[in-house]
C-alpha cells in the first residue's frame with residue numbers, strides 16, 4: 449500500500465505566490481490545498497486534517513496572527529508564517545501567537561521545503577514522544593505536566609507559547625546537559641543547524657525566563673553557560 453501523503457494547507461491571498469507554492473509542494477510529494485483569505489483558511493485549518501500550515505501574515509478578512517491564535521486554541525499543527533515584513537516585532541508576535549517558524553518573503557522554495565520537511569518530521573516525532581513522556585517533571589517551584597502540556601509555578605498555571613513549552617520541557621528532561629543554540633534549533637525546532645535564525649532561541653529563552661523566574665532573581669532557572677549555551681541544572685548540582 450502506498451504511504452499516505454502528508455497534507456499541507458496554504459493560506460495566501462496573493463494568487464501567484466499561492467500557485468507557486470501549491471505547484472512546488474505537490475511536486476515535492478505532498479497533498480496541498482489553498483485558501484485565499486484568513487477566515488476560510490481558519491475554517492479549513494480547523495478540520496484538523498493537515499500536517500502543516502503555511503500561513504501568510506497579511507490576509508483579507510482575518511490576519512495571520514489571529515488565524516494562528518485561533519488554530520492554537522484547538523490544534524498543535526505546525527505553522528510556518530510567511531511574512532513580507534522583516535521586523536523583529538512581527539517575528540516575536542508570530543512566535544508568541546504559537547507559530548513554529550516564520551519565513552520572510554522573498555524566500556527560496558528549497559529552503560521552504562526543507563523547513564516543511566523538518567517541521568513535519570519533528571511533529572510526528574513529538575506525537576510519538578508524547579505517548580511515552582514521563583508525566584511530571586519538577587524543577588524548583590515549576591511543575592511540568594507533560595501529559596497535559598501544562599506548566600505551573602506554585603498554584604499558578606503559566607501561559608506559555610508552544611515553543612516556550614517545548615524548550616522548557618526539553619531542558620527539563622535533559623537536566624544538567626548544556627545545549628548550544630544550534631543543538632536547540634535542531635532538537636526543538638527540527639532544523640539542521642544552517643537553517644533557521646538562531647536569535648529565535650535567545651528571544652524564546654528571554655520570554656520563557658520572564659515567565660518562569662521569580663521577579664528580580666539573579667540566577668534564572670534556565671542558566672547560561674557563557675560561550676557554550678543554555679541548560680537547566682540537574683537536581684543535585
Ligand code: CA
Nearest residue numbers: 461504506507
Ligand atoms: Ca498577503
